Amino acid sequence: MIEQLTVLAKDDLPFPPSVEDFFLPAIYPWGEANSPWVTKFTVLIWLAVAALIAFFLLAYRKPKLVPTRGQWMAESVYGFARDNVAKEIIGHEGVRFAPYLATLFSFILLTNIFGIIPFIQISPMSHIAFPAFLAIISYVLYNAAGIKKHGFWRYLKSQTMPPAPKVLYPLLIPLEFFSNLVLRPFTLALRLFANMFAGHIILLVFTLSGFVLLASDNFFIKAMSPFAWLMAIILTLFELLVAVLQAYVFTLLTAVYVQTSIATDH
């Protein structure tokens, strides 16, 4: 066993891990690098969508007064998004947005958790395209909600002109415009992307460095490799925490942005 591992380790190990480790060979056409067609991420996204649709449909096919386990899980996910996010942040108007927030939360949570499920072990969210698209959807949603409520010019005014002395406006208006209407989708996408990206890199570092240490000729360095793998296991649990937290945070921030765009003037 150890012999095999050592032989494996002496092969050209991809250490240290780099950005290239995120560009896996395509599934169709098989093995092609940088393919725009079907990759592991495509499959994972479709899998996540299918699993969520199936889960919510099955859990709610025959709703019972005393919920079964599946129904209870679906209800608590939706109840969490409605009561703890939508109602708490946006208020009573927020119930309208609860379906979107619940979908967003469960989709991000599932795709994040793909990062630590054995044999999948990479999250589609570690490619900027997927978080970026989710951020665009949220961006369009909260701007549309604000424009629908206030009208275009009043919405623009409420977003860029906070109550302040007139002297400060030349400074405030560009700043508020930049932070409220330009920067928000970027940070929203980047936060999720960077967390998943960094998480995958961290797991790669510890898993691969276990093999690198094992390939050493020095016995004492060789003996260190189980500790690297132990660290990889501990950090996998840490990644579970990050996955849940980032799904929550993305949903929370979307709700906060919706709230600021539909808030009435004080």
Added chain:
Amino acid sequence: MTDLAAVTGSLAAIGYGLAAIGPGIGIGLVFAAYIQATARQPESVGLTRTYLFLGFVLVEALALLGIAFGFVWAK
């Protein structure tokens, strides 16, 4: 002029280390304030938790920008 000291390879790791100082202090302050608030007023624990996460992620964004740009400008 001869070089007294030189660094080869990417400085991205050092750059990220520097970029993480500010968010590190900031996240410390956010959680310190939350702990203090709940110690003084234990019934406010649920009330302020949302704002804890909100403050935490807004500060954390700076460190994450550091990670992203470290890779962007690594070469």
